[in-house]
Amino acid sequence: MKMLYTADQTRYQRMTNEELKQAFVINDLFQAGELALTYTDVDRAVVGSAVPTSNPLTLPTHKELAAEYFCERREVGIINIGGNGLVTVDGTSYKMENKDSLYVARGSRDVTFESKDSKQPAKFYFVSYPAHRVTETVHIPKTKANAISLGTQAECNTRTIYQSICPGVVDSCQLVMGITELAEGNIWNTKPPHTHKRRTEVYMYFDISEDNRVFHFMGKPEETRSVVLKAGQAIASPSWSIHSGAGSSNYSFIWAMGGENQQFDDMDHLTFADIG
Numbered sequence: 212m213k214m215l216y217t218a219d220q221t222r223y224q225r226m227t228n229e230e231l232k233q234a235f236v237i238n239d240l241f242q243a244g245e246l247a248l249t250y251t252d253v254d255r256a257v258v259g260s261a262v263p264t265s266n267p268l269t270l271p272t273h274k275e276l277a278a279e280y281f282c283e284r285r286e287v288g289i290i291n292i293g294g295n296g297l298v299t300v301d302g303t304s305y306k307m308e309n310k311d312s313l314y315v316a317r318g319s320r321d322v323t324f325e326s327k328d329s330k331q332p333a334k335f336y337f338v339s340y341p342a343h344r345v346t347e348t349v350h351i352p353k354t355k356a357n358a359i360s361l362g363t364q365a366e367c368n369t370r371t372i373y374q375s376i377c378p379g380v381v382d383s384c385q386l387v388m389g390i391t392e393l394a395e396g397n398i399w400n401t402k403p404p405h406t407h408k409r410r411t412e413v414y415m416y417f418d419i420s421e422d423n424r425v426f427h428f429m430g431k432p433e434e435t436r437s438v439v440l441k442a443g444q445a446i447a448s449p450s451w452s453i454h455s456g457a458g459s460s461n462y463s464f465i466w467a468m469g470g471e472n473q474q475f476d477d478m479d480h481l482t483f484a485d486i487g
C-alpha cells in the first residue's frame with residue numbers, strides 16, 4: 212500500500228508542479244488486472260481501485276490498518292466507472308453497472324471484485340474511512356442517488372451531482388460520496404469554490420478523453436495553485452484547501468468526504484473576489 216503525505220498550508224505555496232503532484236495526487240489507479248491502494252493523511256482516507264480482468268481481485272488488509280481484515284474497523288464506498296461487474300461481500304454478490312455505488316459496512320470480512328466481461332472490465336474506484344459503528348452494506352444503483360441539478364450554461368457550469376452515499380440514502384459513519392457530471396459544453400465544477408474545515412475531500416476525475424485535462428485549483432483561497440490532471444487521477448484536498456476545477460472539455464468526477472459531519476451543504480462558500 213502506498214502512502215500519501217500531503218503538504219501543509221505553508222509548504223504547498225513554495226512547491227513546483229511536480230512537488231504538488233507528489234504531495235496531493237494519486238496517479239496509479241485503474242491498472243488492468245490490479246488492485247491499487249493508497250493510504251492518505253487526509254482523515255486517514257484509503258483511496259483505491261480494482262480492475263479485475265480474467266480473475267477476481269480481493270481487498271487485502273495491510274500492516275498500516277492494524278486489522279485482521281480491511282473492513283474490521285473501516286467502511287468503504289465503491290463506484291464502478293467501467294463495464295458491468297460484481298462485488299461480493301461475505302458471500303452476497305451485488306451487480307454493479309456503470310456508475311452504481313456500493314457501501315460496504317464495517318465488519319465485512321471478504322470483499323471481492325469481478326468483471327462480467329474481461330474485455331470490457333469493470334473499473335471499481337473506492338474510498339474508505341475509519342468507521343465507529345457497524346451499519347449495513349447497501350447497493351445504490353445510479354437511479355437511487357439524490358440527483359441535484361446546478362449551474363447555468365452561461366457560466367459553463369451546468370452539472371448534476373449524484374449523492375449516492377449520504378444521509379437519507381445510506382446509513383454510513385463518516386463517508387459521504389457521489390458523482391458530479393458536467394453537461395456537454397460545460398467545464399467548471401464547484402463554482403464558486405468552497406472549503407469545509409470540518410471535512411477533507413478526495414476528487415477523482417474521469418470521463419474525459421486522453422487529449423483533454425482538468426485544471427484543478429487547490430490551496431488557501433487567497434493563494435491558489437493549479438494541478439493539471441488527466442482521467443483516472445485523484446487529488447486529496449485538505450480541510451483548508453479549495454477544490455474546484457475547469458476542464459478543457461466536460462468530464463465527470465467522484466468526490467468523497469470524511470470528517471466531523473456528513474452535512475453535504477455545510478460549506479464555507481467563497482466568491483471569486485476571495486480567490487487570489
Ligand SMILES: O=C(O)C(=O)C[C@H](O)C(=O)CO
Nearest residue numbers: 370372391400401402412466
Ligand atoms: O460540482 C460541485 O459543486 C461539486 O461536485 C461539489 C463537491 O461535491 C464538493 O466539493 C462537496 O463538498
Ligand SMILES: [Zn+2]
Nearest residue numbers: 405407412454
Ligand atoms: Zn467540497
